[in-house]
Amino acid sequence: MSGTDDWVQARDEATGRAYWVNHRTRQTSWQPPEVLSRPLPPSWEVRVDPQSGRTYYVNHADGSTHWEIPESAYQTAPQTSSANGPTPTKPPAQGGEGSPGQLRRQYSQYMPPSAPIEHQRAIQFAECPVCFDSMHSAPSGVFAGADGRRTCAHFFHLRCAEGVRDSSRGGRVCPICRAAFHAVLPVPSPDSDPDGWFRVVDLNGDGRLSQREVLEVLRAQVAVDYGQLEERLPGWWHKWDPQGTGAISRAQLLAEGTGLLHFVRR
Numbered sequence: 001m002s003g004t005d006d007w008v009q010a011r012d013e014a015t016g017r018a019y020w021v022n023h024r025t026r027q028t029s030w031q032p033p034e035v036l037s038r039p040l041p042p043s044w045e046v047r048v049d050p051q052s053g054r055t056y057y058v059n060h061a062d063g064s065t066h067w068e069i070p071e072s073a074y075q076t077a078p079q080t081s082s083a084n085g086p087t088p089t090k091p092p093a094q095g096g097e098g099s100p101g102q103l104r105r106q107y108s109q110y111m112p113p114s115a116p117i118e119h120q121r122a123i124q125f126a127e128c129p130v131c132f133d134s135m136h137s138a139p140s141g142v143f144a145g146a147d148g149r150r151t152c153a154h155f156f157h158l159r160c161a162e163g164v165r166d167s168s169r170g171g172r173v174c175p176i177c178r179a180a181f182h183a184v185l186p187v188p189s190p191d192s193d194p195d196g197w198f199r200v201v202d203l204n205g206d207g208r209l210s211q212r213e214v215l216e217v218l219r220a221q222v223a224v225d226y227g228q229l230e231e232r233l234p235g236w237w238h239k240w241d242p243q244g245t246g247a248i249s250r251a252q253l254l255a256e257g258t259g260l261l262h263f264v265r266r
Contacts, residue, residue: 007033041073047124047230062246063211065234119176123154126219129176130160135220142200143174143181150203152179155220158186187221190253190261198250208247211237214260236263 006024009032020032032046040046043061057066059073122129126136141158143151152174156164161184165172172181188196201209201217215233218224240248240260253260 041069044069044073058212060212063215063234063237065230115176123176128157128160129154130156130164133157134223136223140187140220141184142187143179144183144185145180146182148183148185149205150185150200151181152177153203153216155187155216158184187217190221194254194261195250198253206247208245208249209253209260210247214248239263 006022007020008023009018010021011018022033040057043059045058045060047056047058057069058064059066118132119129121127122132127133128135128138135155135157137157139158140155141161142155143161145151154174154176164175165181165184173179174181185200187200190197197217198209201213203213211233215230218229238244239258240252240255240263242258248260256262
């Protein structure tokens with residue numbers, strides 16, 4: 001790998017997002033060179049705040065966000081062999097180990113390093129990865145297997161997901177993580193069908209919603225400042241999860257005046 005001195009920071013003119021360019025190899029990366037040169041602990045991901053350009057980190061094992069990775073994360077977890085994120089054989093704690101299909105239902109495969117840059121940008125800025133319009137501007141859909149369970153973590157506009165399904169190019173696979181799927185599920189409105197919404201958002205089928213599951217569906221369905229949402233969600237979480245379990249039940253979703261549904265309706 002090139003040394004960190006070979007990298008310079010630039011800013012995407014269309015979005016204002018900071019990125020890095022290796023002036024020797026011409027490689028570009030959303031990740032800063034100091035992160036590329038040191039493997040992240042398993043289940044950790046680096047991101048850049050689009051408002052400030054500042055790098056921060058997400059621990060997908062517990063849904064927490066940090067401006068710096070605590071040194072204890074390196075001391076208590078084995079090093080991953082990839083400089084771009086957690087190894088796919090050890091998915092985050094909000095799901096179990098298993099087949100490749102099961103692994104793609106975890107967020108370790110949410111932003112594969114091999115994904116085209118336009119897909120990475122679409123995910124970062126809450127756009128549909130097919131048409132690149134804002135996700136909240138149209139009904140959303142997800143990919144599912146023959147058993148009705150989601151096969152990956154990605155959201156698309158419903159019409160775009162159906163277009164991928166009906167296209168013969170490349171087979172029925174997610175264009176981002178390449179997970180095979182059988183059908184497209186519409187994502188209901190939480191206001192009109194909270195039970196159906198809960199089932200679709202519950203990515204790993206454990207009957208609870210994690211911070212990451214809630215974050216991604218809010219980015220897909222609600223017209224919010226996604227940068228502020230990611231930054232503030234951990235602080236809001238205790239209102240919906242007062243027991244501090246780390247996840248929201250159906251009852252906590254529907255709790256009058258304090259539940260997540262109340263927040264979405266506002």
